[in-house]
Amino acid sequence: MFDKILIANRGEIALRILRACKELGISTVAVHSTADADAMHVRLADESVCIGPPQSKDSYLNIPALLAACEITGADAVHPGYGFLSENARFAEILGEHNLHFIGPKAEHIRLMGDKIEAKKTAKRLGIPVVPGSDGAVTPDQDAMAIAKEIGFPVLVKAAAGGGGRGMKVAHTEADLQLALTTAANEAKSAFGDASVYLEKYLQKPRHIEIQVLGDGRGGAIHLGERDCSLQRRHQKVWEEGPSPVLDATARAKIGNTVAKAMQELKYIGVGTIEFLYEDGEFYFIEMNTRIQVEHPVTEMITGIDLVLEQIRIAAGGDLPMTQDQVVINGHSIECRVNAENPVSFRPSPGKIQQYHPPGGLGVRIDSAVYQGYVIPPYYDSLVGKLIVHGKSRVECLMRLRRALDEMVVDGIETTLPLFRALVREPAIIDGDYHIHWLEQYLAGQKAD
Known part of the structure; x- marks a missing residue:
């Protein structure tokens, strides 16, 4: 069993992880931004480390700061909770390179399922039923239109690297498709740094x-x-x-x-x-x-x-x-x-x-x-x-x-x-x-x- 877990998150999920650690007899390290200095998990943890200013990119997404916190406290494992770095395959790999345990799946599985197109292909291969749609990324050309016609309107344009509803647009007719593709791709590029989108059948009342x-x-x-x-x-x-x-x-x-x-x-x-x-x-x-x-x-x-x-x-x-x-x-x-x-x-x-x-x-x-x-x-x-x-x-x-x-x-x-x-x-x-x-x-x- 682990000796000390660093909780790389905040809010209710950080407190939830802390409670589980205590019931297992594991020491805890809370990390926090300057905005979260008075947070409940910080108060209840065995140790706490400030990892940066309020903005997430400078604190909860700051991998060097998290590694430093592990080194300072002697933590041997990191629980990422949800959000932030929880589905960041490279973070899981970096922890392994520093002889730290990532409490989560293998990096290869995070990466595989994080790419929505590859995840769909994998699901299909494993016998899991999938929504009818394109086999991969599409572009705003006749190819996309042909695939959409084959699937049948309405279709859903989705970001390949996305989630949370960003980079997702519905095209109810052929006339809607071009705008939906362009808008979804732009949103995907802005949110995830990847403009790739794919098509799925849009179900009416699922x-x-x-x-x-x-x-x-x-x-x-x-x-x-x-x-x-x-x-x-x-x-x-x-x-x-x-x-x-x-x-x-x-x-x-x-x-x-x-x-x-x-x-x-x-x-x-x-x-x-x-x-x-x-x-x-x-x-x-x-x-x-x-x-x-x-x-x-x-x-x-x-x-x-x-x-x-x-x-x-x-x-x-x-x-x-x-x-x-x-x-x-x-x-x-x-x-x-x-x-x-x-x-x-x-x-x-x-x-x-x-x-x-x-x-x-x-x-x-x-x-x-x-x-x-x-x-x-x-x-x-x-x-x-x-x-x-x-x-x-x-x-x-x-x-x-x-x-x-x-x-x-x-x-x-x-x-x-x-x-x-x-x-x-x-x-x-x-x-x-x-x-x-x-x-x-x-x-x-x-x-x-």
Whole structure:
């Protein structure tokens, strides 16, 4: 097992990793920018190191500063969390070159799945169903038009190196394609330094369903069920739940076993998430995230498996915690991402939290690093915290979520709590009858009213 882990992140995920380390008896090192000097994980860690000014490029993305922090403190492993350097293959390699363990997949797998075109080719080779689309990058010429006609409009233009909705445009007709290609390529170049784009069939009302996997790097891998992440705004997840309201045990086992078999063949190590669009009973691979997900607590609540703890154990050479037939899905869980944003315009609302009261009770969990008096800085994402609830059934879970949302108090800044209080009472949400475009259509309707 590792002696000391440096947590190369901030906010709630840094605190989440710190808790897992403490339960394993591992010493922790918190790194922080000058803006995060008073952060909760910094206060609770065994040691802390300031790695630069507020801007991410000068602190949390500063690889030389992170290496120096490891050397100063004697850390022997680094946990990257999510975001920042968590899917940076070169960072994983550099750590290895300095005899430091990267708590995550092999660099080759990060690189493979980070290229959306290669990831799709690999998924297809491994027997994972994929969305109909181009075999590689396309250019704004007749070749792209021919491929689009073969796929059938509408088509989705996507950045090959992208994520988070950037470099992604829909072309509903032939007339739309040229502009969509050019705009997506320009966005991709600006966001990722790579203008490559590819085409996929644009599905009309799909669900976004992802499968959680865990591999030991030696050919063993299991799946831990699915999460339904269909409630999204601008391709950003807002509400996640598991199990999905639209899958039965047969469908779950079929896609889960397909994915687990693929990860066994890859000899994947650690946690990973394979994301699909699901429509008319069919799954279509869209991407793989080679890191812990923001929404991992949903899976933890319904399986009882501590994913972050298992990440660390497996990275240290441990075995999988159980066999596939020992995985049991218990009840239902929902996570709401509470952001420091205006609930209507979604404009960021950094500032000082004057009053903070997290909800409690059976089946209620808060993953947050904020506290009363904490100042949310303007330099990073606007996540205040994740409210996660669990119930014996989806109905019980929804009622518990409604109660927890009504209890939660975050004053001094604007948050998205009012949005969730409305959503949990919406008939379509109660019925589980929604898709990836539902929330944006709902929000557009609210503005119209």
